Amino acid sequence: MFLPLMAHLRVGRDTGRPRTRPEAVRADKAYSSRAIRGHLRSRGIKAAIPEPDDQKGHRKRGGSRGGRPVGLDAADYRNRNVIERRFCHTKQWRGLATRYDKHAVIYRAAVLIHAAISWITERGLYRTLQRLENSGFLISTQVEAHRTGASRKTFTVTDTGKRFLSEISGRLITLTETGPSRR
Template sequence: MSRFQLLSDAQWSLIEGMLPRPTGRKGRPFSDARTMIEAIADRYWCGIAWRDLPEVFGPWQTVWTWHRRLAADGTWDRIHARLLAAADVLGAVDWAVSADSTIARAHQHATNVTRLTGAGSNYKNPLVEPPDHAVGRSRGGLSTKIHQLVDGRGLPLVIACTPGRAGDSPMLLPMLGQLRVERVGPGRPRVRPDALRADKAYSSRAIRAHLREHGIVAVIPEPADQQGHRKRRGSRGGRPPAFDADEYRGRNVIERRFCHLKQWRGLATRYDKLAITYRAAAVLHAVIAWAKHLSDTP
């Protein structure tokens, strides 16, 4: 096996039943699912080319095919959703949610594909390849931005990828629309957090109005320009928005999550041409984090 074992037996047991299994047809031997997942994770951990995978994992083409198919059919998203539902049953989801994004520089191997100028990423359906492949030019060059909603412990709830030039604020409401934790028994899925922690980039009238309308406490500081504009209007500017500085300190969990995410060098730098395969690796990282959390929860 590789120089490390990523998944313990307890963590593997949580996801094993949701992965593809042999169908009983004659033909080539069915690849061992655990070996394939360890190989995919090893590739992103090391940030190497697929063809440089250690021989112990078998043909690199087989590993790539597994990753491409699991990304395209939404397997990792379904596993992520089931782990969230299992965590909700145990009360292991902290509903004080934090939002933010991080930039990943796109390697030249990820950028030699045709992109339609000005096209936006298809964040509404992450399983459809966006026309720009979620690669955009920002100050640092061609890059991709990973947006996340995490719970109060820093575990990912929603993951989306956009071009690096995309703003943070426009992505928040679509991501809140994707937040959905199914109930194992009867009852509607939970779609509303108790509170939303976010930095000044997410301070806008539309966002604050949406959170207020849905009963979500906004823990978002007001930028200096918005403060000045409100004060210049006098009584017409209204009262300053409520802000709990002590609660806001909990927002650092998402910064720590991005630090963990970028321990995988293949995520810290994007080498994948396709956005769906790159995002699938980020979802796999989230699945492993939730599996570890659940296996440690008594």
């Protein structure tokens, strides 16, 4: 399943042909096989895939002919949770969770629609937060999670932002069950 997926990989750019070779592949132990590692090595792709215990045992029993241990960048592998969260988010989307499509093409189309919707909404949120930060309404601080070391931004509303929100609160439109209404 992995090799056909890599064959269909196309990441668009601003100009030129789409990229077909990622810098690295992060995967769990289920994707640790000679075929997958050989394919990635032949294409010059870095593999952040841990080696399962049974493969370690087979390699060690081979002695000096068993081969080198697999190199694993632990810091890079830690970022795999971003992908896992995206899969979880996609699978929980109502448009996919309740689908029983007979054709893979239709299911794939639903996945692509969800990807486009989530990309647009997240990019829009990111740009809005960036604009608010640039205008002085928000202050962002970088915070690291104590267990995983993953970093994220937290935002705090500045005094200027609070004054602005209090000035415009009378002009905001709120959505109610009967429809939009003015405050």
